[in-house]
Amino acid sequence: MNKILISWIGRTDLRAVEESATIGLGPIAQAIGSISFDQAVLIFDYPKIEIDKYLRWLSGIKKIPTTLHQATLTSPTNFGEIYETAVKTIMECLDACNYNAELTFHLSPGTPAMAAVWILLAKTQFSAQLIESSKEHGVKIANVPFDISAEFIPSLLTRSDERLEQLTAGLPPNAPEFDNIIHRSPNMQRLIAKARLAAPRSVPVLIEGESGTGKELLARAIHKTSPRHSKRFVAVNCGAIPQELVESEFFGHKKGAFTGAVSDRRGYFETANGGTLFLDEIGELPLAAQVKILRVLQEKEVTRVGDTKPTSIDIRIVAATNRSLLTEIAEQRFRADLFYRLAVAVLHIPPLRERQGDISLLIDYFLENDDSEPNKKVHKKISSTARNLLLSHPWPGNVRELLNTLRRASVWTAGDTIQADDVREALFSVDSVPKEYVLNRSISEGFNIQEVISEVARHYLARAMEETGENKSKAAKKLGLSNYQTLTNWLVKYGLEQ
Numbered sequence: 001m002n003k004i005l006i007s008w009i010g011r012t013d014l015r016a017v018e019e020s021a022t023i024g025l026g027p028i029a030q031a032i033g034s035i036s037f038d039q040a041v042l043i044f045d046y047p048k049i050e051i052d053k054y055l056r057w058l059s060g061i062k063k064i065p066t067t068l069h070q071a072t073l074t075s076p077t078n079f080g081e082i083y084e085t086a087v088k089t090i091m092e093c094l095d096a097c098n099y100n101a102e103l104t105f106h107l108s109p110g111t112p113a114m115a116a117v118w119i120l121l122a123k124t125q126f127s128a129q130l131i132e133s134s135k136e137h138g139v140k141i142a143n144v145p146f147d148i149s150a151e152f153i154p155s156l157l158t159r160s161d162e163r164l165e166q167l168t169a170g171l172p173p174n175a176p177e178f179d180n181i182i183h184r185s186p187n188m189q190r191l192i193a194k195a196r197l198a199a200p201r202s203v204p205v206l207i208e209g210e211s212g213t214g215k216e217l218l219a220r221a222i223h224k225t226s227p228r229h230s231k232r233f234v235a236v237n238c239g240a241i242p243q244e245l246v247e248s249e250f251f252g253h254k255k256g257a258f259t260g261a262v263s264d265r266r267g268y269f270e271t272a273n274g275g276t277l278f279l280d281e282i283g284e285l286p287l288a289a290q291v292k293i294l295r296v297l298q299e300k301e302v303t304r305v306g307d308t309k310p311t312s313i314d315i316r317i318v319a320a321t322n323r324s325l326l327t328e329i330a331e332q333r334f335r336a337d338l339f340y341r342l343a344v345a346v347l348h349i350p351p352l353r354e355r356q357g358d359i360s361l362l363i364d365y366f367l368e369n370d371d372s373e374p375n376k377k378v379h380k381k382i383s384s385t386a387r388n389l390l391l392s393h394p395w396p397g398n399v400r401e402l403l404n405t406l407r408r409a410s411v412w413t414a415g416d417t418i419q420a421d422d423v424r425e426a427l428f429s430v431d432s433v434p435k436e437y438v439l440n441r442s443i444s445e446g447f448n449i450q451e452v453i454s455e456v457a458r459h460y461l462a463r464a465m466e467e468t469g470e471n472k473s474k475a476a477k478k479l480g481l482s483n484y485q486t487l488t489n490w491l492v493k494y495g496l497e498q
């Protein structure tokens with residue numbers, strides 16, 4: 001675990017370079033001198049030349065790996081800007097060490113507004129220790145004996161967003177079709193505004209985003225807002241179609257076209273005619289199928305396998321991908337001509353960890369609306385520590401993982417309030433197996449290497465199924481297995497499937 005000190009550089013720190021004999025070392029030097037940190041992350045809003053001088057001086061006091069973050073504040077008391085800078089710095093720092101960090105925020109350097117923001121963050125979004133220091137009393141752990149609900153934070157951020165205002169200028173104020181995409185973060189607001197602009201025009205849309213970010217939900221909202229809303233929305237998971245069936249699934253077939261073609265059958269293109277065809281995981285389509293699909297899109301007609309007569313089709317394509325198609329093109333796994341045909345309106349859904357304020361809103365929404373057990377309409381509440389634990393999780397499986405974690409946590413909660421321990425248990429059940437635990441077992445009596453391997457296999461199989469919403473093709477890919485059939489064999493072998 002990396003012990004990281006995060007601090008603003010304050011006036012007293014900078015003065016210490018020349019005046020340490022009278023004012024002491026300043027709060028940062030005092031802290032790194034008396035507590036052993038692996039790294040210091042320092043934020044500054046002073047001229048770089050002064051900061052460089054300070055760092056040279058600081059390294060003479062104690063050498064410690066240091067990362068600098070420059071802030072541009074319109075005023076040192078602007079809460080919104082201080083908050084955004086602090087969150088961005090913390091997130092970058094957590095990302096860099098893969099969330100394996102024990103954070104300490106220093107309250108003393110900087111303005112009271114900066115200290116207030118550290119307290120808010122340590123009591124809500126991030127689990128961090130707070131310290132303060134002074135020449136007279138040395139370095140102390142700051143004891144702040146209360147919890148704050150993270151609900152209060154986003155109000156600090158209510159700033160106008162020019163880009164959003166431009167985007168929404170011509171749009172009607174309400175968009176009921178988009179109402180079930182729960183969000184309030186500025187980046188999601190901009191995304192939804194762009195989606196609302198693209199929706200009524202029949203242009204192809206490419207939605208990019210990690211697994212579980214809500215790509216299908218967005219695609220459905222776009223369809224419902226489009227002039228095609230009364231026609232069908234057909235969702236196809238391109239990764240789940242066995243290669244040999246791609247043609248007949250997309251284009252349909254005539255009775256007798258191949259063994260097993262016992263009757264005429266329409267393909268996805270014909271089924272979606274007049275409406276929207278949602279091609280999920282488009283990056284998974286084999287190259288041969290890409291050529292054929294491109295041809296259908298160009299010629300606007302489709303011929304069933306075994307038939308000679310083409311049928312005209314009029315569909316809107318909304319495609320989705322969780323990989324970068326440009327990388328796929330560079331590696332010759334995806335055709336550039338198909339990409340340019342699909343990527344007319346490109347919408348990038350940010351991962352949940354980058355959506356400021358959305359997690360809390362989603363928690364409330366899911367607790368209020370989860371209908372996975374319609375007969376048990378007991379809506380649980382959640383304690384503020386449990387909520388904060390959820391807020392500080394990185395959510396690699398995004399909204400889907402948050403939803404499943406809440407479901408698990410509420411199953412194990414006996415009372416009507418989900419507590420921090422329930423959340424820990426729900427998170428832990430799919431969290432990574434601690435490396436030390438697996439590798440450091442005693443190999444004396446009772447040790448069984450097969451058992452240990454099974455344990456690791458079961459853990460990762462369950463986790464991949466969880467993070468992909470039980471989509472076997474995707475889970476196989478995540479685990480480096482060749483296809484869904486191989487994954488099924490593993491699931492059976494390790495007792496996760498009958």
Ligand SMILES: Nc1ncnc2c1ncn2[C@@H]1O[C@H](COP(=O)(O)OP(=O)(O)OP(=O)(O)O)[C@@H](O)[C@H]1O
Nearest residue numbers: 180181182210211212213214215216217399400468
């Ligand atoms: N902003 C949101 N508000 C409410 N529910 C959401 C939101 N985003 C996602 N969900 C829910 O999370 C789950 C996953 O969403 P969805 O299937 O749309 O994600 P996806 O990006 O298409 O996933 P995949 O890449 O695995 O196909 C669904 O149950 C969806 O309803």
